Amino acid sequence: MSSDGGFWLLALGPVGATGLYWALHRYYRNTDKSHAFEHETTVEAKPVTGSEKKIGEVTGTRATRIDGDNVSAYRQRVERVRDDGSGDGPPS
Amino acid sequence: MSNTTGPTPPPLPPGIGPGSPQDVPPAPGRFPLDPATLPGPIRDEILAPDPVAIDTAAAELKDGQNHCPKCGATDIRQRPGTDVLICLYCRNEWHGEGVEEAFGFGEGIDQLQGTVISSGAKDIAADAASLMTFKCTGCGAEVTVNTQTSMTARCHWCRHVFGVNEQVANGAVPDAVLPFRIRKEDAVARIRQFVDKRRLFALKEFKDQFTPENVVGVYLPYMIVDGKVSADIAGQGEIKTREYTKGTGDKKKTYYDADIYQVDRRVDFTVDDLPLESSSERGKLDTSVNTNNIINTILPFDTKNAVKWNASYLAGFNSEKRDSGVEQLRPRLEDQLLSIARAQVQKSVSRFDRGVRWEQENLDVHGTRWVAMYLPVWLYSYQQPGPKGLIHYIAVNGRTGETMGSVPVQQWKLLLAALTAGTFIEVIVLFIIGSQ
Numbered sequence: 001m002s003s004d005g006g007f008w009l010l011a012l013g014p015v016g017a018t019g020l021y022w023a024l025h026r027y028y029r030n031t032d033k034s035h036a037f038e039h040e041t042t043v044e045a046k047p048v049t050g051s052e053k054k055i056g057e058v059t060g061t062r063a064t065r066i067d068g069d070n071v072s073a074y075r076q077r078v079e080r081v082r083d084d085g086s087g088d089g090p091p092s
Numbered sequence: 093m094s095n096t097t098g099p100t101p102p103p104l105p106p107g108i109g110p111g112s113p114q115d116v117p118p119a120p121g122r123f124p125l126d127p128a129t130l131p132g133p134i135r136d137e138i139l140a141p142d143p144v145a146i147d148t149a150a151a152e153l154k155d156g157q158n159h160c161p162k163c164g165a166t167d168i169r170q171r172p173g174t175d176v177l178i179c180l181y182c183r184n185e186w187h188g189e190g191v192e193e194a195f196g197f198g199e200g201i202d203q204l205q206g207t208v209i210s211s212g213a214k215d216i217a218a219d220a221a222s223l224m225t226f227k228c229t230g231c232g233a234e235v236t237v238n239t240q241t242s243m244t245a246r247c248h249w250c251r252h253v254f255g256v257n258e259q260v261a262n263g264a265v266p267d268a269v270l271p272f273r274i275r276k277e278d279a280v281a282r283i284r285q286f287v288d289k290r291r292l293f294a295l296k297e298f299k300d301q302f303t304p305e306n307v308v309g310v311y312l313p314y315m316i317v318d319g320k321v322s323a324d325i326a327g328q329g330e331i332k333t334r335e336y337t338k339g340t341g342d343k344k345k346t347y348y349d350a351d352i353y354q355v356d357r358r359v360d361f362t363v364d365d366l367p368l369e370s371s372s373e374r375g376k377l378d379t380s381v382n383t384n385n386i387i388n389t390i391l392p393f394d395t396k397n398a399v400k401w402n403a404s405y406l407a408g409f410n411s412e413k414r415d416s417g418v419e420q421l422r423p424r425l426e427d428q429l430l431s432i433a434r435a436q437v438q439k440s441v442s443r444f445d446r447g448v449r450w451e452q453e454n455l456d457v458h459g460t461r462w463v464a465m466y467l468p469v470w471l472y473s474y475q476q477p478g479p480k481g482l483i484h485y486i487a488v489n490g491r492t493g494e495t496m497g498s499v500p501v502q503q504w505k506l507l508l509a510a511l512t513a514g515t516f517i518e519v520i521v522l523f524i525i526g527s528q
Contacts, residue, residue, distance in 0.1 A: 009521045009524065009525060010518070010521060010522075010525075012517050012518070012521050013514045013515065013517045013518030013521060014514055014518075016513055016514050016517040017510040017511055017513055017514025017515075017517075018510070018514075020509065020510045020513045020514075021506060021507065021509075021510035024293055024501075024506055024509070024510075025501060025506065027290065028290050028293060028294065028498075028499045028500075028501045029379075029383075029498050029499065029500075029501065030385070030386060030389070030496060030497065030498055031379040031385065031498070033385055033386070033389040033496060034377060034385050034388045034389055035367075035388045035389055035390075035391040035392065037366060037391070037392075037428055037431070037432065038431055038432050038434075038435035039435065040391070040392050041363050041364070041365070041366050041392065041432065042363065042364040042365065043361050043362070043363050043364075043432055043436065044201075044202075044361060044362045044364070045359055045360070045361035045362075045436050046359070046360040046361065048357055048358070048359045048436065048437050048439075048440040049357070049358045049359075050355065050356045050357035050358055050437075050440065051355075051356050052329070052353045052354065052355045052356070053353060053354045054351055054352070054353055055328075055352055055353065055354045056351075056352040057333075057349070057350070057351055057352060058330065058348075058349065058350045058352060059349045060347050060348075060349065061347065061348050061349075061350070062345065062346065062347060062348070063348070064348070064446070065446055065447045066328065066329065066330040066350075066444075066446050066447040066448065066449050067449065068449040069446075069447030069448065069449055070448075070449060070450055071438060071441060071444075071447050071448040071449075071450070072438060074431040074432075074434040074435045074438075075427075075431045077427065077430065077453070078327070078450050078451055078452060078453055079451060079452045079453070080430075080452075080453060080454070080455075081324075081452050081453065081454040082454065
């Protein structure tokens with residue numbers, strides 16, 4: 001076994017302890033809970049429209065996901081583009 | 093300022109200059125100049141009517157007394173576990189009028205334009221008092237109701253029951269009320285069941301003092317919002333084109349190639365009955381200082397079954413006064429609408445298997461309709477001893493029975509358990525490493 005593999009295994013103890021602590025803490029205190037309004041509200045949506053355009057390529061990356069992936073972090077707000085009355089939508 | 097060279101400019105009169113977001117914003121609808129002095133088109137815009145308010149004040153309840161439609165007695169209660177009102181004098185039973193049918197709140201969401209505010213959701217007048225005094229028509233005595241915590245009182249002389257039915261501008265009277273359906277015994281059983289699953293690491297004092305029979309039925313104030321909106325979201329997405337490994341043995345590493353796309357999405361949608369806390373204190377969800385998120389979690393309610401305001405439903409229950417108006421709640425609504433929009437478009441970007449990074453979003457609110465409502469919550473609370481003194485709630489939805497709570501933990505027990513588990517894992521790891 002290489003020294004890399006050994007160190008990785010040694011981290012299991014602290015990781016396990018921390019994981020258990022926070023899992024139990026959340027179970028008791030429920031600090032991670034709130035109203036899931038995204039799914040619990042009656043929403044009637046028209047079909048989603050939109051466009052997509054290839055703008056580049058990435059080669060030889062080791063990351064498994066795009067940097068800053070927030071596709072399921074609905075509540076994480078990004079830059080808000082406001083209509084100023086001139087009718088322009090968000091810049092593409 | 094000592095180092096200015098020229099004379100300092102005179103202070104600008106209020107309302108002139110660019111203003112600053114750090115300043116107190118003017119009240120909605122207020123204009124700093126006399127509209128009569130302005131050119132026609134501008135004046136017309138300013139003097140155009142404000143958002144329509146639907147009048148939900150019940151004329152027949154103005155005197156503060158709810159009379160039985162059969163015998164005229166005022167001793168009226170809600171029959172527990174139902175939406176039915178019962179006269180304690182003649183046992184006559186009747187059902188309150190549903191707000192959905194009475195005011196058409198559930199209809200025409202896709203036609204909404206502008207901001208429609210029902211009369212119970214109007215702005216709160218700053219000078220409106222919480223204490224209201226009624227003159228008893230039975231005996232002439234004066235009876236006071238503190239609308240901060242209660243909406244009914246009994247005349248101490250002739251036992252007439254009074255309820256606050258008039259829509260006073262202090263925000264205490266909503267448009268509608270959703271009566272309790274879960275009985276107290278049910279709520280107690282649910283709370284007990286909830287805590288029984290969380291005893292091992294619970295604070296000792298909490299367990300010793302645990303008396304779920306002390307649960308209190310509270311009507312909490314909410315704004316129920318319908319809306320018609322469009323949202324545009326833009327960002328970048330990646331689709332994997334190739335996956336390959338380089339190196340051998342322990343040095344073997346996986347690499348990816350991907351195409352980058354500019355992604356734009358637009359969704360038009362309507363939301364029906366989105367509940368927002370209209371008590372500013374309850375609306376603050378900060379788990380480091382409160383456990384309000386517990387009460388937030390038991391949302392939503394079957395608000396379609398709400399009945400027109402009648403204080404008789406509140407007899408025997410506490411109530412909390414609303415202190416936020418439409419304008420204070422609008423940022424939270426927009427935030428939630430954007431979150432809903434993001435959830436709606438998620439399926440449409442599933443082909444981007446390396447995910448999407450949304451960078452810009454735009455919300456266009458075409459129309460909203462606001463209704464103030466009291467929603468029923470069974471609330472058990474426990475104040476943790478100590479300097480921070482966090483109040484832990486266990487809440488039961490008074491309609492659906494959904495239960496959520498915060499049980500204080502005994503920190504040393506939890507730490508000990510975590511350390512024990514960590515040590516156990518570490519011993520196994522050391523054993524494996526040592527044996528190789």
